Amino acid sequence: MNGRTYTFEDVERILASGDVGGRLSKDDLPTPALVLDLDAFEWNVHKMTGHARKSNRALRPHAKTHKCPEIARILVQAGAVGACAAKLSEAEVLASHGIGGLLVTAAVIGRHKIESAVRLAQRNRDIIFTVDDARNVRDLNDAAGTLDSKPQLRLNLAVDLLLCPRAGIPPGRPALELAKLIHSLPNSRFAGIQAYDPPASHTQGFDTRKKRSCETMGLAVETRRLIEREGLECSLVTGGSTGTYNIDSEIDGVTELQPGSFIFMDVQYSRIGGQDGSPVYRDFKNSLFVITTVIHKRKGTAIVDAGVKSFSTDSPLFPEAKGVAGIAYSWAGDEYGRLDLSGASSDLDVGDRVDFVVPHCDPSVNLYDRIYGIRGDSVETAWKITARGMSQ
């Protein structure tokens, strides 16, 4: 803190100059503002990369969480082999910012996307696409043939067998057949198995979560063995999440972890329960929050300037206030949140700022164009969330 204050126009000028380093305080930022506590973020990055190294697993963190090339770069510099991208357009943004080792986790469907994918693979030879369908494999192979490209294709395995899976080829023989097809075609390379089980990541209680992830990842490892017995190399099995990173890394045959949320954390992940039996999951620190301002006050209620356009609303959980205990947030429209202060540890007045942990980090980040990195109260960086909205 240097004691100076700036108008928002000054703030914009400083951000545009690229020379942010410590000239702004977090109080200078227009609210709602998406903020990253750099100390906590770096602690999370250090812990996860250290865990992967110690466990002898590759780490390919999911960029759908942050959509920010700067963050992808920091993760690679800390030891990640690259980044996962949820969709092709997200991967294109990352690639155009020099991020290598990309894995696109959703199937690339339709002639336009297939053409874009093989072009991307021509420029980025190490990119991997996921597939779960023979016709899609043939289409990718045909398109690649016209461009002298030979993309790597990784099987997406439907390990989530309890629910109706949202994608994937069934484990065992169907997967083997698809692997053989990829291997047999001239313009595609078989690049192992992806096995992501969405419900496992948020299963409550470490032991239940462990049981579930061992079962589902076990299917992936069995399928790997089946493919290898048929003489195909299948040295890569990708999976895991922030909730199962230290479970999956202990499963023999899983070679790569793809967690996303650990860099930020959110209310949702805090509820899955820790390995010590605690109801709170504390393996990683809350580094992400939204700064809001109280704009109205009456009796025991305050209104802040952040509503459903500033926080994710896909989970039944609400934003949680940081630093002030006993504040209950509820939605009050697109642009407003209502705070019940009846149990609050301290009072709030119009103009006061309140920080909130977001309910679910990925869709919350997807609402903002910028993330401000702070150290203490000082704004150290302002990164563009360049792949924001890239769901294509």
Next chain:
Amino acid sequence: MNGRTYTFEDVERILASGDVGGRLSKDDLPTPALVLDLDAFEWNVHKMTGHARKSNRALRPHAKTHKCPEIARILVQAGAVGACAAKLSEAEVLASHGIGGLLVTAAVIGRHKIESAVRLAQRNRDIIFTVDDARNVRDLNDAAGTLDSKPQLRLNLAVDLLLCPRAGIPPGRPALELAKLIHSLPNSRFAGIQAYDPPASHTQGFDTRKKRSCETMGLAVETRRLIEREGLECSLVTGGSTGTYNIDSEIDGVTELQPGSFIFMDVQYSRIGGQDGSPVYRDFKNSLFVITTVIHKRKGTAIVDAGVKSFSTDSPLFPEAKGVAGIAYSWAGDEYGRLDLSGASSDLDVGDRVDFVVPHCDPSVNLYDRIYGIRGDSVETAWKITARGMSQ
């Protein structure tokens, strides 16, 4: 449709050239894509502007719905007196694109925002800010004094008395006192009353909705009379919504309507019930939808490439398929939606495209950077949603 097909790189080139007019088909667009049926949109604009004209009410449509300067301009050209903006940063974007007659509907709180507001008022003399607090009025007046600016301030009236209001000064004497304060200060102009009652807009059933809106807008009209009896001019009472436009326009003393959603419509508004007693509200047409692609299929279930990052999730309602009956959408993560096809009127296969009406238009539009205007199957325009994410 001209029969040509384009890659997404071609599409980007055509969009960047500004010369879109009919060269692209909707099938050329990468999905998920936010699309506006221009015929339906123009029908909606024509109906609402015609209604306001006939009722002798000013129309200041809410730009928080579209966040798009092009759409604000079309509404002004059709007869609107300007646009409402939910927040200061949204108003700044609209002003920088030449939209006049702006009303910022949320209070401008904090030194930084107040400074930005009075600067904006210096450049845009007809802008109106809303206030509900004496200290805020004094702060605005003081800041304006240093800049030779004299912004117009409109009282935000807390008419939503059944629930805890999210903003506003109580009707009657408290409002009168605040009006007097504004009038007495050298650097502010008193500019009437804003009375928006959020629950009234979505009250189910026309008669119940009418009763509610007449009660709450009645408080605004009474307050207007009280202020006028004290000798202050109070010629403007703003309020109303897409659900109450033809109710509020009949209330004597309400001078201006500020609906937003009518241009697009959504699943939520379709459920409020029509004046004819029908459970479906058909006063305006669904013009807004999201094009998705089926990327996975198994038995009676299909997966599309649009999930909670492509649709609003603040209401309990789901996206509704257009053109195919009996499809039930449910969430399947950030990037996926699950379709139950067991009751579907026709089958779907991988690669097929399905259009969906969004659950709630405002936060859905706020997820996209671009809205494609189509006429039939032809893409006629691609407008930037320039104020997307501007919740500050």
